[in-house]
Amino acid sequence: MNEPEIYEFKPLFLTLDRIGPFRNFHTIDFTDKDKHPCNFFMMVSANGLGKTTALEIFCCLADLLGKTEISSYGHEDLDRKGGRAQLDFRVRLRWQGRIRAVVLSVVAGMLGEEVFLKS
Secondary structure, three states: OOOOEEEEEEEEEEEEEOEOOEOOOEEEEOEOOOOOEOOOOOOOOOOOOOHHHHHHHHHHHHHHHHOOOOOOOOOHHHHOOOOEEEEEEEEEEEEOOEEEEEEEEEEEEOOOOOOOOOO
16 A cells, blocks of 8 residues: 555645735744644734735645646736745655655745745
């Protein structure tokens, strides 16, 4: 049996650039003070600062995981306005007889020479 068994799939970071109110590179951190993934999240800010936009982009990127072809990301800023985003997950899985922990990055939007990947 070579199919991976996934034990843990937790968000680490959502990075937004040129999307909604996030005109410059901005990262939302879903980790605790020790940089471990959290089990509970709360987004709090004044109206118009990007909470809904961040959740929409999170959903768009997570939706890419099940696709084999991508004709649209499902968000105007990613599809037509030059925005870009990256969603990083910590995945713990058993594969090829070993338990591994990896970071899975989903990247979308206007990509080029300045593609950003968090290490």
